[in-house]
Amino acid sequence: MGEEQGLKAKKEDFKAWYAEVIKQAELIEHTRVSGCMVFRPWAYFMWEQIQKYFNKEIKKLGVENLYFPMLIPKSIIEKEEGHIKGFKAEVAWVTKGGDSKLEEPLAIRPTSESVMYDIFSKWIRSWRDLPLKINQWCNIVRWEFKTPTPFLRNREFLWQEGHTVYASKKDAEEEVLKILRLYEKIFKELFAVPVIMGKKTPKEKFAGADYSTSIEAILPDGKTIQAATSHHLGQGFAKAFGISYLDKDGKRKLPYQNSWGISTRSLGVVIIAHGDDKGLVLPPALAKYQAVIVPIYTNKSKDLVLEEARALLRSLKGVRAYLDDSDKSPGWKFNHWELKGVPLRIEIGERDLKANQVVVVKRTGEKKIIKRSSLNVKALLKEVHDELYNKALDVLNSKIKTVYNKKELYDAIKSGFVAKSCWCGDESHEDELKEKLGAKSANMPFSEKLFSDKCAFCGKKAKYVVLWSRQY
Numbered sequence: 450m451g452e453e454q455g456l457k458a459k460k461e462d463f464k465a466w467y468a469e470v471i472k473q474a475e476l477i478e479h480t481r482v483s484g485c486m487v488f489r490p491w492a493y494f495m496w497e498q499i500q501k502y503f504n505k506e507i508k509k510l511g512v513e514n515l516y517f518p519m520l521i522p523k524s525i526i527e528k529e530e531g532h533i534k535g536f537k538a539e540v541a542w543v544t545k546g547g548d549s550k551l552e553e554p555l556a557i558r559p560t561s562e563s564v565m566y567d568i569f570s571k572w573i574r575s576w577r578d579l580p581l582k583i584n585q586w587c588n589i590v591r592w593e594f595k596t597p598t599p600f601l602r603n604r605e606f607l608w609q610e611g612h613t614v615y616a617s618k619k620d621a622e623e624e625v626l627k628i629l630r631l632y633e634k635i636f637k638e639l640f641a642v643p644v645i646m647g648k649k650t651p652k653e654k655f656a657g658a659d660y661s662t663s664i665e666a667i668l669p670d671g672k673t674i675q676a677a678t679s680h681h682l683g684q685g686f687a688k689a690f691g692i693s694y695l696d697k698d699g700k701r702k703l704p705y706q707n708s709w710g711i712s713t714r715s716l717g718v719v720i721i722a723h724g725d726d727k728g729l730v731l732p733p734a735l736a737k738y739q740a741v742i743v744p745i746y747t748n749k750s751k752d753l754v755l756e757e758a759r760a761l762l763r764s765l766k767g768v769r770a771y772l773d774d775s776d777k778s779p780g781w782k783f784n785h786w787e788l789k790g791v792p793l794r795i796e797i798g799e800r801d802l803k804a805n806q807v808v809v810v811k812r813t814g815e816k817k818i819i820k821r822s823s824l825n826v827k828a829l830l831k832e833v834h835d836e837l838y839n840k841a842l843d844v845l846n847s848k849i850k851t852v853y854n855k856k857e858l859y860d861a862i863k864s865g866f867v868a869k870s871c872w873c874g875d876e877s878h879e880d881e882l883k884e885k886l887g888a889k890s891a892n893m894p895f896s897e898k899l900f901s902d903k904c905a906f907c908g909k910k911a912k913y914v915v916l917w918s919r920q921y
């Protein structure tokens with residue numbers, strides 16, 4: 450475990466810091482296939498917390514979980530033209546079974562619209578079959594050719610994909626936003642990360658969608674990351690897959706569809722947003738252990754201290770607490786649990802027994818001595834959550850620069866900011882920005898109103914407010 454020492458400083462060498470922290474904190478293990486990694490229990494637990502929370506909320510909306518197979522016949526995945534165009538470069542194919550060549554190649558799902566909607570066309574016959582609301586938790590394969598980065602850019606990752614079908618466009622569009630707000634809530638309440646809700650520019654929308662909405666997080670280096678998306682698909686897929694229903698008026702109609710997802714990419718946001726030079730800093734809602742008790746004793750006081758530490762553990766009801774009674778030194782334990790990001794450390798030693806107190810150290814920095822009788826771990830965890838959230842909110846607010854012309858816009862991005870500008874809607878500005886700075890539109894925030902009548906790029910009439918950024 451000596452290798453746990455010596456994390457690179459996050460600010461100085463971010464890439465090295467990230468690679469080391471996810472490995473040493475036992476979140477992931479690399480495998481022999483590049484871009485395909487093991488989600489170790491410490492990371493998988495976080496994913497399970499997201500699942501628990503999200504399942505509860507979508508079930509309230511009448512969404513049911515199910516499971517579709519991962520193999521999609523070529524003829525099916527190619528049915529909706531815009532859709533396959535968007536994914537073609539990253540689809541992995543199964544072409545052989547044993548030694549024999551398959552008659553039709555099978556795509557490994559890069560997303561499940563096609564395989565699902567082919568079946569939806571059988572399930573949906575009349576207005577009585579609507580709305581249809583389903584969700585699945587599964588793995589996805591997208592054969593990225595950029596360098597894979599664990600969580601952020603994996604070839605295989607985990608997600609949920611919700612797919613719904615409505616008779617009314619209005620109902621479908623309302624749901625798009627309802628789900629987006631739910632994702633925002635997950636980021637706020639579980640991740641302690643504020644995000645920006647908005648609409649993607651047409652260029653950045655999901656392949657085959659009418660429009661896409663997203664939540665975007667801004668990380669300390671000024672890059673943004675698309676944290677979750679909710680799409681309104683309109684009727685394009687219904688047309689392509691022959692989904693129609695007989696309405697009350699006896700007429701056959703096309704329904705409106707949505708799809709929405711959050712993936713294990715979001716865990717990368719948590720790691721980058723909160724981590725520091727000592728390692729991970731986990732928000733309490735995602736930490737497998739929210740508090741770790743470290744007993745400090747001599748040979749003579751060992752039994753007595755351990756006995757009290759066990760009693761303390763038993764008293765922490767409704768908290769995911771762990772007593773580290775291993776034979777490692779207290780200093781080793783401090784480093785280890787800090788590296789793994791545990792929100793609270795509770796130290797209990799011989800002196801503390803006598804004084805009827807414990808020493809509490811928050812992973813966010815503060816250390817205090819607290820009387821046993823007034824120890825409120827849940828309140829302390831809430832403090833840690835709020836501190837993390839507020840710090841991330843400061844980052845978000847300090848990293849956005851409002852710009853009025855092209856020079857300001859390019860300068861802002863070059864110096865590590867997210868540029869907020871008014872835009873005329875011309876996609877050639879997006880192409881140029883991508884080519885020159887490797888930056889793109891993040892989204893068009895719902896909360897923003899036009900603050901200039903001129904497009905920052907060309908001076909023509911502005912129609913939208915856009916966030917431009919370098920992105921993960």
Ligand SMILES: [Zn+2]
Nearest residue numbers: 873904906907
């Ligand atoms: Zn313009």
